[in-house]
Amino acid sequence: MTPRATYRLQLHAGFGFADATAVIPYLASLGISHVYASPYLKARAGSTHGYDIVDHGALNPEIGTPAEFEAFVAALRAHGMGHILDFVPNHMGVGGCDNGWWLDLLTWGPDSHYADYFDVDWEPLRPQLQGKVMLPFLGRRYGEVLDAGELRLRYANGAYALQYFEHCFPLTPPSYAIVLERAEPADLRAFARLFGALADIPNRDERRDAASSLQRLLDETQGANAGAHAARLDADRATDAGQALVARVVEAQHWRPTSWRVAGEEINYRRFFDINGLAALRMEHAATFADTHALVFSLIERGLLDGLRLDHVDGLFDPLGYCDLLHSRAELLHQPMYLVVEKILAPHEELRERWHVDGTTGYEFMNAVTGLFVDARNEAAFTRVYQRFAGDRATFEEVARASKRLILVTALAGERNVLALRLDRIAQRDLRTRDFTLGALTRALFNTIVAFPVYRTYVRGDGVSEEDRRHVSWAIGRAATFDISGERDVYDFLQRVLLLESDDPEMHRRYLDFTMRFQQLTSPVAAKGVEDTAFYRSVRLLPLNEVGGDPGRFGTPPAEFHRQNARRAARRPNAMLATATHDAKLGEDVRARLAVLSELPTEWRAALARWSRLNRRHRPRAAANLSAQTPEYLLYQTVVGAWPIELLEGELDATAVTAFAERVAAYLVKASREAKLQTSWAHPNEAFESGLDRLVRGVLDLERSRAFLEAVRAFARELAPAALTNTLAQVVLKVTSPGVPDTYQGAELWDLALVDPDNRRPVDFALRARALREIDDRLAAGTPRADVVADLLRTWPDGRLKLYVLTTLLRRRAERTWPDDAYLGLTARGSAAEHAVAFARGTTLVVATRLPQTLAPGVVPLGSVWADAALRLGEGSPESYRDLLTDATVRAVPAGDGVTLRLADALAVLPVAVLVSL
DSSP: OOOSSEEEEOOBTTBOHHHHHHHHHHHHHHTOOEEEEOOOEEESTTOSSSOSEEEEEEEOTTTOOHHHHHHHHHHHHHTTOEEEEEEOOSEEEOSTTOOHHHHHHHHHGGGSTTTTTBOBOSSOSSGGGTTOEEEEEESSOHHHHHHTTOSEEEEETTEEEEEETTEEEEOOGGGHHHHHTTOSSHHHHHHHHHHHGGGGOOOHHHHHHHHHHHHHHHHHHHHHHHHHHHHHHHHTTTSHHHHHHHHHHHHTSSEEEEEGGGHHHHOOBOEETTEEEEEEBOTTSHHHHHHHHHHHHHHHHTTSOOEEEETTGGGSSOHHHHHHHHHHHHHHTTOOOEEEEOOOOOTTOOOOTTOOSSEEOSHHHHHHHHHHTSOGGGHHHHHHHHHHHHOOOOOHHHHHHHHHHHHHHTTTHHHHHHHHHHHHHHHHTSTTTTTSOHHHHHHHHHHHHHHOSSSOOOOBTTBOOHHHHHHHHHHHHHHHHHOTTOOHHHHHHHHHHHTTOOSSHHHHHHHHHHHHHHHHHHHHHHIIIIIIIIHHHOOSSGGGSSTTOOTTSOOOOHHHHHHHHHHHHHHOTTOEEOSOOTTOSBOHHHHHHHGGGGGOHHHHHHHHHHHHHHTGGGSOGGGTTGGGSHHHHHHHHHHHHHOOGGGSSSSOOHHHHHHHHHHHHHHHHHHHHHHTSSOOSSSOOHHHHHHHHHHHHHHTOTTTOHHHHHHHHHHHHHHHHHHHHHHHHHHHHHHHSSSEEEEETTTTSOOOOBSTTGGGSOOOHHHHHHHHHHHHHHHHTTOOHHHHHHHHHHTGGGSHHHHHHHHHHHHHHTTTOSOTTOOEEEOEESTTGGGEEEEEETTEEEEEEOSHHHHSTTSOOOGGGGTTOEEEEOTTOOSEEEETTTOOEEEOEEETTEEEEEHHHHTSSSSEEEEEEO
């Protein structure tokens, strides 16, 4: 069944199937139709997110048993609900000792049954890696690890392996001959010849079968001796003889252990971004697809699963083909399947018609709705404030380009080098291009990836779309302008390859293979370079730095918001709509509050100046100019945006302030590492991070910085009415816009979270369920909605008003109040018209306030502040409406060939209204 409204639950060892089952009655009462679960297939032990899957064929035992899973689904069905799984097709968790496929690959190398499951280059340029996979899991250089005796020999169940802390490096059975050549007793030593002879068996399957038989025989007849022998050798691992033996054993394997620092330049397996412990899968291979999806399709066939959210779909070799295959497989099972893709769309980009999915996971909506609350009129003034305080005068486009360059020369240099070599091999096959040097080809490739205007193209064997042709041509043209060498013909060649412009079948095949791999690289470069680097370097206004957003665009005009909604209604009415996600950089109410700053550039400048003076003594001496850099500017935005609601009034509680300081300090360190300027994940700068930590804890210390804390609190309190208005507008627009509204766990009350892991903190569902019952009890007792709303507005800090608006509209959606494909953007008229965003869904009208601080400073904008602003409705429009949120009757008046609805009447009780015709 198609979802009506989803709710994201983060499942892990601390919140499993049983816990999720317990909250289903509450979610059903809230108005949710589908639970949208984080990955629950078997992941690495202790995983808090589930994306490091090690077995696609089993449920994660830390989350629950199969019986608990089925009880969870049964509870959903009992409440008329379904569920969607966040599925990870792109990669698996590797390293460790828990991924059977990966361990088999290490054991048998190119002859492994799983050699084609993982995207390994078995024939890299470096000869030492021929037929081997690099294992960049060592904490230091291989020689140092060897000298320290940190590679330990282990034996279990007929198999030998080297152990490096938590990592297992299994030995290929023919190499057991090296281990056993001096073994005692003689009966054990005799196995050395038997294992050594395995190398002479030419047939892969026969060799494996023979090895398996020998391993069983070894364990059954000499198991105790084999283990004792391994222990003796391990005891000598730090001696010269022991080190020499381990080195010989390593050289005989299908793997090569290296320092983790080597991975960026020489790794020969594709990863999820630059994470060594997540190896990419080749979903384009039929066996890989079948084995990774067997359990999922079993759940779908049994009616236990209703849909999938596909993680990082752009990382796949052929995303379109993959989605087609999923859809076709579901049809064969005669089970409808809801399918959405995690896909970042550029502002000028739309999901192609060709995608056989219901839509995206809603990042584009999240950024569009946030942009409505950003005052574009103040861009120049706000930019000046940022530039003067942070000392950053670069445009976001310049910062993004520099950040993508950084990623291509560091974290993803290996992937870039492999691709450049493939391009070189193509060039060498043509007499007209063989004079292109590897350096020139690498430079052209580098500049083109940096210039690429979208995450990726989708060129396939069936041709090149006009959109892809346009993106490639633009990128090539832009890239050539960055290159001072003047070698335009190299760029022309690259363009021909990327657009498959060859009549020769063999060259066309090579062009296609290169292009599809090229497409797999532009996506992680954009993700790591822009969202995970540039977003933390250029921090003019944080709400704009959200996943899928463009910080260079200062706000969303209502006309653009309407255009997106209308297109979604017409093309993807079941796409997901998000305002908060597990990947979000900020909680939805942090963004709603910080957006108000765009209306107050003068006040923001004054606050920054005052706070900087107050906190001068807390800056580290080694970083006296910290205020002229982004960290301090980022700190003040963070503190204002995430300032806890409970600290807005009353005596400042020392315990609460300290807890807040812990969160902010962790966030600032993470943000600085992501920015990769003064520190990074690869090379932490302890001195800088310690100074930053002291700064945060100093300015958020109640004993030492009471004046600053009181000043921030007063500023946050000044923003509160406008922030509340933005929050309510955000909820209303999400639930009533075309698409499927998603609620991130806990966000039905205040969501003042920072980036993960802060947004994965435990949720108090009991509190939320109790608040919902209290509201329902009052309504059931006959209390007029207007009175309930008035009370909730007076007590807005407890978050129940947000919960009330959300549940009222979610419940109404269950009644199909408006057609899915109906949408008409409306334009208000009058002196305050620019502060309204309104649209019609059939005969239902939705009105929300935007830019509230300049409309009615310091108060929630209601009633008379709207003056003569009104909506002009067309001929045949109803004249009487009822507000779903307040039960108030609102009447329009005839005007010419239509009717006019005064906003002062529609927004007399709340700054938002959803009006159904009477």
